[in-house]
Amino acid sequence: MDFFRSGKATEQAVAKSRAGDGGKRDERAVPWVEKYRPKNIDDVTAQEEVVQVLRKSLETKNLPHLLFYGPPGTGKTSTILALARDMYGPEAIRARVLELNASDERGIGVVREKVKNFARVAVGQADPGYSSPPYKIVILDEADSMTTDAQSALRRIMEKYSHVTRFCLVCNYVSRIIEPLASRCAKFRFKSLPRDLAVTRVNHVAQAEGVACRDGAVQALVDYSEGDLRRAMMSLQSASRMVQGAALDADMVAELAGVIPPGVIQGLRAAWAADAHSSQEAVDALVYAGYPASRVLAQLHDLVVSDQQLGSLQKAKIAMLMASVDKALCDGADEKLQLLNLMLQASRIAQAASA
Structure with missing residues (x-):
């Protein structure tokens, strides 16, 4: 029982730290990602256009429903949390912001119960010194993992309770958000950091x-x-x-x-000009060394793009071959067989180019 109680206490401590709790913590135990997460909107690195619009919304207290999308690690969640701290302060943020990870809580039941119950309640008192707007914020992280039924149910909740609650959907792939839901939000694309x-x-x-x-x-x-x-x-x-x-x-x-040494990748490329036995030996050595096939594909692709011995048509064929192998690996295919298939077919394409 003590084990489960301590685990729950740990989760609560992490939640408080992300919500801006000012309590004392052991800084050595905090991941640097959390320790150096932006505390306010002015600390956000890059994303100048997004920050400028949100700063204006902070001044006017008129925040629309938001949809943040873009590659991972570009500051989407950090930005909305920093905006919430600037709006509500370190104390009121815990009562006025609901953060859910939609990849775990993504069903229609969560939307109808947890989200709806939070969204329908009016806001409480604000922290002194903070001009908090008269609405709360619901942050749905990884919203592109939500089921279609859950997104459809969320559409009506966003309309009905918009006077007391604003929503921020955070996702990597905006194409997975249904159009009726996306059209109700102001979209902001987060670019990879320079x-x-x-x-x-x-x-x-x-x-x-x-x-x-x-x-x-x-x-x-x-x-x-x-x-x-x-x-x-x-x-x-x-x-x-x-x-x-x-x-x-x-x-x-x-x-x-886990970067593969350039010499190993060069050896794979050199095996294309040899026989099938050389390709098999190269793949065997690669697999026995424990290098992941996905990393092999990524580095081999970069090498092919800059290879002066291959023509544009051959590069296109090899790129399509790599895409097919990558798809098979994502579906759970055997790494050794897929790499061997890549080597043999790429060898034929390369030899055809040199013939």
Whole structure:
């Protein structure tokens, strides 16, 4: 019983920290993603257009229903939480903001019960010093995971209780939000952070946490995260535990990120010009080394795009082949068989190009 009680207490502590609770916490136990999450709308990195519109809404207290969409790790959830803190303050935010992860609570029952019960209740007293608007906010994270029935039920709730509750839908794929629901929201697209801004932010966290980084280490963290600032921050925190006071360099970052050495990828490309036996040996060595097939595809694709020995038609055929292999891997196909199939068919295409 004590185990379950302690687990529930941990969840409540995390929820309070995300809602802006000002209580004392052990900062060493807080993930850096949460520790350095923007506390107000002015701290949001990049997304200038979105911040400008939201700042104006904060001044006029006229906030429409919102739909934030874009790649992961670009600040969608952080932005709406920062806006809510600026609106309500650290105390009233706990009563005026309901945050749900729709990937877990995505059925029509949650919409009809939890969301509707929260949305229909009028707001309470605001914190002194904060000019809180007369409405609450419901944040539905991962809204693109909600079922169609749940989204349809949410449409009516948004209309009926808009005078006391505003909704913010956060998703990665806006195409998965039904059109009647999307048309009721002001859409904001979050772009991947520019490389220089992401490097500046990761550098700031590294200096604040006392992580020594050599030249190229922070740049490698940002490059391997592919525009996901959250992944870069988590990788930095993991790397700081790995180096144990030493200086972090680009090779350590590559090892931590699971990047395949360029020589291995070059060996796969060279096997295309040899026989089928060479391709099979290359795939066997790759699988035995434990490298994931998805990472092999990504790095091999980048190599093919810049390969001067292949023509445009051959590159297009190999890209379509990689897309087919990637689809099969997502469906649960065997990695070794799919990589071997890729090698054999790409070898025929490459040899045809050189013939």
